[in-house]
Amino acid sequence: MSDPSTPLLQVEQVRKLFPLKSGGGVLSFGAARRAPMLHAVDGVDLEIGRGESVGLVGESGCGKSTLVRLITRTLDPTGGSIRFRGEDIGGIPASRFARTPQRREVQMVFQDPTDSLNPRHTARDAIAEPLRLLGHLSGQALAARVDEVAGLVQMPRELLGRFPHQLSGGQKARVGIARAVALEPSLLVLDEPTAALDVSVQAVILHLLADLRERLGMSYLFVSHDLNIVRLLCDRVMVMYLGRVVESGPAREVFEAPRHPYTRALLSAIPGLSGGAARRIRLEGDPTSPVDPDPARCRFHGRCPQGRDACTASSPVLQSTGPGHSVACHFPEPG
Ligand SMILES: Nc1ncnc2c1ncn2[C@@H]1O[C@H](COP(=O)(O)OP(=O)(O)OP(=O)(O)O)[C@@H](O)[C@H]1O
Ligand SMILES: [Mg+2]
CATH class of the missing domain: 3.40.50.300 (P-loop containing nucleotide triphosphate hydrolases)
Structure with missing residues (x-):
């Protein structure tokens, strides 16, 4: 420390x-x-x-x-x-x-959420990625943490299965912020x-x-x-x-x-x-x-x-x- x-x-x-x-x-x-x-x-x-x-x-x-x-x-x-x-x-x-x-x-929030999100990944996948790769979470713990982080950025759970093109600008921005803050x-x-x-x-x-x-x-x-x-x-x-x-x-x-x-x-x-x-x-x-x-x-x-x-x-x-x-x-x- x-x-x-x-x-x-x-x-x-x-x-x-x-x-x-x-x-x-x-x-x-x-x-x-x-x-x-x-x-x-x-x-x-x-x-x-x-x-x-x-x-x-x-x-x-x-x-x-x-x-x-x-x-x-x-x-x-x-x-x-x-x-x-x-x-x-x-x-x-x-x-x-x-x-x-x-x-x-040290995490980053980018200017254009459309550029920083993979078009083939759902919002859930996008938020899960840093938690899997850097946070080493998987299975139930991963799913629970994605829900928790979505809650933090006030992203309704029912939108988590959507792809970027099915989300509004503001919702994509929330996903970008969720990815960045997921690991606190x-x-x-x-x-x-x-x-x-x-x-x-x-x-x-x-x-x-x-x-x-x-x-x-x-x-x-x-x-x-x-x-x-x-x-x-x-x-x-x-x-x-x-x-x-x-x-x-x-x-x-x-x-x-x-x-x-x-x-x-x-x-x-x-x-x-x-x-x-x-x-x-x-x-x-x-x-x-x-x-x-x-x-x-x-x-x-x-x-x-x-x-x-x-x-x-x-x-x-x-x-x-x-x-x-x-x-x-x-x-x-x-x-
Ligand atoms: N990879 C690069 N290769 C060569 N020059 C670069 C590169 N990246 C940035 N520059 C140059 O460095 C300078 C600073 O660019 P930078 O993108 O950091 O500016 P900025 O303040 O973020 O501008 P903006 O407000 O438009 O985003 C500019 O002259 C830019 O052309
Ligand atoms: Mg710039």
């Missing part, structure tokens, strides 16, 4: 670079010259405490899903460390992670879990997720484009921009008084969630390319409303601006 004061998840300076390939799928550069690299995740620190819910936001392509795949160990990091209950899981190759005891403790993981990683659902169904599923977290005492890493959802569900929020965390802090504080100009712009676009900005802040300019970005300049500089000379001289690192709140900006907004 690890020390209970150790955070559940500790990610330090984790990186994932993808080599860019030529059209033919073969690296187009000679051995002497390094291929250009796409910096999908570039030195991210993250801690999640036991029972804590952390939101991860940022525009499309900033590296949220890549970070999630590193944490759930379906992708191997290029560098940095990932520890779960103090034990290094970042060094275990993704191909071997499935056979570790940590595998059942301590960390649930949710990558846009309701993005594929109708708005009315979204609310019901979010309510279910909030309820399950409380009942099962899980920690959440919650990726969403919807800042209102993050505000409702998360204790803490991390804002990513081009592979890096630009701001991280208590959700209430970040939403009410964002310190990074990118966070301010992001929040200013949400009605009723202006984040201290009186008007919508439109980002002008072109985003920096994620391919071999200049290490000596701030990645947000090209679009930043207040970019100055210092921003092209050195890249800002995350610095504490208050308890649990940090910002990577040379000129943060006053809190």
Whole structure:
């Protein structure tokens, strides 16, 4: 048993670079010259405490899903460390992670339940699978546990014999959540879990997720484009921009008084969630390319409303601006 004061998840300076390939799928550069690299995740620190819910936001392509795949160990990091209950899981190759005891403790809920469910498996089979493979249950014990888990996600028993195409979006989402919580993981990683659902169904599923977290005492890493959802569900929020965390802090504080100009712009676009900005802040300019970005300049500089000379001289690192709140900006907004 690890020390209970150790955070559940500790990610330090984790990186994932993808080599860019030529059209033919073969690296187009000679051995002497390094291929250009796409910096999908570039030195991210993250801690999640036991029972804590952390939101991860940022525009499309900033590296949220890549970070999630590193944490759930379906992708191997290029560098940095990932520890779960103090034990290094970042060094275990993704191909071997499935056979570790940590595998059942870190579970994932995917964006589109249709993609993640096997069309030839009934809801019962889908929920039973992790219980059989990782929980080693069979026979009566397995059937009883499937019923129990279906109850947890409020999935009517009479629907368990149905195939995915015979279920609604909301019911498929419940099956996806049931699979993830069946083994009572301590960390649930949710990558846009309701993005594929109708708005009315979204609310019901979010309510279910909030309820399950409380009942099962899980920690959440919650990726969403919807800042209102993050505000409702998360204790803490991390804002990513081009592979890096630009701001991280208590959700209430970040939403009410964002310190990074990118966070301010992001929040200013949400009605009723202006984040201290009186008007919508439109980002002008072109985003920096994620391919071999200049290490000596701030990645947000090209679009930043207040970019100055210092921003092209050195890249800002995350610095504490208050308890649990940090910002990577040379000129943060006053809190
Ligand atoms: N397997 C891969 N090979 C090459 N590049 C990749 C790969 N996976 C992701 N990328 C690139 O890494 C960057 C981050 O992608 P990622 O999917 O993590 O973004 P995201 O924040 O989840 O975006 P979205 O909000 O659209 O889901 C993008 O530039 C993407 O094109
Ligand atoms: Mg994504």
